[in-house]
Structures are given as C-alpha cells and as structure tokens.
Amino acid sequence: MNGRARPLPVGEAASLPLLRERGPCASFCGLSSILWLHRRMRDAFFLVVGSRTCAHLLQSAAGVMIFAEPRFATAILEERDLAGSADCQQELDRVVDRLLERRPDIRTLFLVGTCPSELIKLDLEKAAERLTARAGAGVKVLAFTGSGIETGFTQGEDQCLAALVPELPALAAGARNLLVIGTLADLVQDQIARLLGALGIGPVHFLPPADSHDLPPIGSGTDVLFAQPFFNSSARLLADRGARLLTAPFPFGVEGTRAWLAAAASAWEIPAERLAEVIAAPAARAEQAITRYREVLAGRRLSFLPDSQLEIPLARFLARECGVELIEVGTPYLDRRAMQPELDLLPPGVRLCEGQDVDRQLDRVAADRPDLTVCGLGLANPLEAQGLRTKWSIELVFTPIHGFEQAGDLAELFARPLIRAARLRV
Ligand code: SF4
Numbered sequence: 001m002n003g004r005a006r007p008l009p010v011g012e013a014a015s016l017p018l019l020r021e022r023g024p025c026a027s028f029c030g031l032s033s034i035l036w037l038h039r040r041m042r043d044a045f046f047l048v049v050g051s052r053t054c055a056h057l058l059q060s061a062a063g064v065m066i067f068a069e070p071r072f073a074t075a076i077l078e079e080r081d082l083a084g085s086a087d088c089q090q091e092l093d094r095v096v097d098r099l100l101e102r103r104p105d106i107r108t109l110f111l112v113g114t115c116p117s118e119l120i121k122l123d124l125e126k127a128a129e130r131l132t133a134r135a136g137a138g139v140k141v142l143a144f145t146g147s148g149i150e151t152g153f154t155q156g157e158d159q160c161l162a163a164l165v166p167e168l169p170a171l172a173a174g175a176r177n178l179l180v181i182g183t184l185a186d187l188v189q190d191q192i193a194r195l196l197g198a199l200g201i202g203p204v205h206f207l208p209p210a211d212s213h214d215l216p217p218i219g220s221g222t223d224v225l226f227a228q229p230f231f232n233s234s235a236r237l238l239a240d241r242g243a244r245l246l247t248a249p250f251p252f253g254v255e256g257t258r259a260w261l262a263a264a265a266s267a268w269e270i271p272a273e274r275l276a277e278v279i280a281a282p283a284a285r286a287e288q289a290i291t292r293y294r295e296v297l298a299g300r301r302l303s304f305l306p307d308s309q310l311e312i313p314l315a316r317f318l319a320r321e322c323g324v325e326l327i328e329v330g331t332p333y334l335d336r337r338a339m340q341p342e343l344d345l346l347p348p349g350v351r352l353c354e355g356q357d358v359d360r361q362l363d364r365v366a367a368d369r370p371d372l373t374v375c376g377l378g379l380a381n382p383l384e385a386q387g388l389r390t391k392w393s394i395e396l397v398f399t400p401i402h403g404f405e406q407a408g409d410l411a412e413l414f415a416r417p418l419i420r421a422a423r424l425r426v
Pocket of ligand 1: 051053054055115146
C-alpha cells in the first residue's frame with residue numbers, strides 16, 4: 001500500500017508541539033474513497049486504470065457491498081502496457097467505448113489513476129478530454145488520482161472533487177449560496193439542510209451531488225463550509241473560483257456541530273439568539289445521547305494513529321465531550337488553514353504527530369498501552385494480539401457521524417470495543 005507521506009503544506013507555528021515523521025506508513029490508498037463516492041453519485045462510474053493489486057483492493061473492500069451491477073471497475077494494465085510496448089491510450093479508448101455502449105446509464109465517467117498508471121506516466125486528463133469528445137452529449141469523462149504514491153485513503157475524495165470544481169457553473173452576479181463540501185449520508189444531509197434552512201441560510205448546495213450533472217453554482221457570492229477535513233486541493237480550486245472558505249471546527253459532537261453552524265450563521269449575519277433557538281432541541285438530545293457513553297469513556301487513555309485525517313476533530317470531541325485522556329493524536333498531514341480551530345480546542349499535553357513512521361509509532365503504542373487505539377485495518381490485529389483494544393478508522397468514514405443526531409452514535413463507536421472487552425473479562 002502506501003510508501004511515504006508526501007511533503008505537506010505548513011502554516012503558522014502551532015501552539016502544540018508537533019512531532020513530524022516521514023517514514024513508512026500503513027494506510028489504504030485513495031482508491032478506497034470510490035467505495036463511498038460511487039454510492040453518493042448514483043449516475044457516475046469509476047474506471048480504475050491500474051494493476052491486479054488495485055483490482056483486488058477494490059474487490060475485497062467492496063465485494064460484499066455489491067448488490068446490483070457495480071459502478072466501478074478496473075481496466076487492468078498488463079505487463080506489455082507497463083513495459084511500454086502497447087498503446088495504452090488506444091486500449092483505454094476501446095475499454096471506455098465498450099463500457100459506455102453497455103451502460104447507457106453512465107452520465108459521468110471518472111478515470112481513476114493509480115500507482116502503475118502514474119509510473120508509466122499515462123496522461124488520464126488528456127484521455128478524459130479526448131473521451132468526452134468521443135462520448136457525445138450527456139456524458140462527461142473526468143480524471144483524478146487515487147494513487148497510493150500521492151494520496152491517503154480519504155484524499156481520493158479530495159482529488160475527485162477537485163476534478164469536479166472546474167465543471168461547476170458560475171454563480172450569477174449578486175447571488176449568494178452556501179456550499180457544503182464532503183460526502184454525507186442522505187439522512188445527515190437532510191438534517192443539516194433543515195437546520196440551515198431554519199436559520200434562513202440558502203440556497204444550500206452539497207458537493208458531491210447525488211446527480212453528477214446537477215452541479216452547484218460557484219462564484220464570489222459562495223460561502224464554503226467543509227464537512228470533512230481532507231479537502232486541501234479542492235479548497236484551493238474553490239478559492240480560485242472566488243468562493244469564501246469558512247473555517248470552523250468540524251461538525252462532530254455537540255460543540256463541533258454548534259461551532260460549524262455558527263460559522264455559517266455568522267457569515268450570513270444571522271443573530272446568535274436565532275442560532276441558539278434553532279439548535280436548542282437537537283443539541284439537548286445530542287448531549288443526552290452522549291451521557292451514557294461518557295460513563296464508559298471518561299478517564300480512558302486513547303491514541304490515534306494517522307489514517308483518515310479525521311483524527312484531530314474526533315480527538316477534540318472525545319476529550320472535551322466524553323472526558324477521554326488523549327495520549328497521542330497522529331494525522332497523515334496537517335493542513336493548518338482547515339485545522340487551526342480544532343487545534344485551538346485540543347487539551348494541553350497531547351502528543352501531536354504528523355505523518356508516520358509505523359515501527360516507531362507502534363513502539364510508542366506498546367510503551368503507552370492506551371485503553372483504545374484508533375488505527376488502520378492493517379495495524380489492528382497486531383495490536384489486538386498484544387492485548388490492546390482497537391477501533392478501525394475506516395469505520396468512522398463509512399458510519400454517519402456528523403451533526404447533533406449522530407453524536408451519541410459517534411461516542412458509542414469508541415465505547416463499543418471497551419464495553420466488549422469488559423464483558424469478555426467477566
Ligand atoms: S493505487 Fe497503488 S497503493 Fe492503491 S492498490 Fe493500486 S498499487 Fe496499491
């Protein structure tokens with residue numbers, strides 16, 4: 001899987017000491033994001049241009065979820081392609097022609113780059129332009145990379161949205177809108193849309209959209225609110241299109257959701273009293289839902305290993321709303337523009353780590369012996385074998401955890417392994 005964390009943008013000095021590691025890391029690649037993107041954009045197809053390893057990753061990760069004709073596949077690069085003795089662009093045209101003929105329901109086709117396609121320098125962006133012209137009206141072909149050389153497993157979504165940003169239509173002069181970035185479960189999106197509507201904020205759009213051709217307009221009247229912390233590339237492109245990027249803690253737990261909505265309310269000059277009125281009932285429900293898990297989590301020692309980029313916001317939620325003691329919080333990379341409001345809320349004394357050197361990190365976990373370690377799938381079993389409890393970080397991406405109504409479920413996700421361990425001890 002991944003090799004090394006790439007060099008990362010660094011902003012102003014942090015208030016917390018930061019350990020930077022640039023060793024081998026154990027994480028899935030950006031192809032993993034296809035698993036939630038294809039469920040979100042129901043008229044899109046993801047054609048991975050890669051090796052049998054890429055195909056196996058997708059198949060084993062997603063095989064259990066396929067119940068209809070899948071909306072992703074792998075165009076396998078064979079040895080002669082990798083050796084440069086075949087015309088890969090011609091082969092790709094043939095595969096895409098056949099696919100579009102067989103699947104007239106596809107309206108957006110994403111060509112997804114991989115480590116092998118990048119190694120042989122296969123230009124998928126140029127291929128996408130050519131194939132859009134060949135495909136005719138109604139079908140758009142776009143390209144992005146899911147390669148493990150460049151992306152962690154959630155960054156695949158960032159790359160996909162970055163491919164969509166140039167396609168967004170221009171917002172009419174003088175018009176305003178709010179754009180929420182990041183895949184959300186339908187139910188969470190409805191809840192957020194309702195709260196923003198009650199605040200008088202609108203029109204509200206979501207990217208990615210369920211219909212890949214129903215792209216939201218963007219311009220200088222657009223405020224952008226990020227639902228996830230892994231949109232570094234998309235953020236730059238959105239700002240280039242004139243949008244104003246709002247920064248706030250992410251909508252996890254009561255405090256995060258309140259602050260996230262407050263950022264939108266403030267940008268739209270909604271009085272604080274109105275915000276308090278609108279969120280009073282859902283925030284009270286969320287506080288109540290968290291209480292029962294706080295009893296399990298309070299005082300427990302927890303380490304996050306870098307994987308999903310959700311680590312810092314979730315650590316903030318666990319420390320401030322569930323009473324967890326944070327030992328180490330690792331993140332694949334630290335984007336200070338997005339993360340400063342979260343860093344400001346972390347308790348002092350947390351060991352903050354950017355990047356990974358997996359052996360050194362595992363040594364620290366073995367020495368710290370936290371009550372719970374949040375980590376990638378590949379590290380969970382070795383840690384469990386040492387008698388440590390773990391939580392898979394990928395589960396946090398697939399489970400609806402945003403907003404007030406999900407705050408109890410979010411706390412439960414961390415409490416569950418501890419409750420199970422206590423039961424097994426009895
Ligand atoms: S893109 Fe790279 S890291 Fe991902 S499965 Fe393919 S070869 Fe492995």
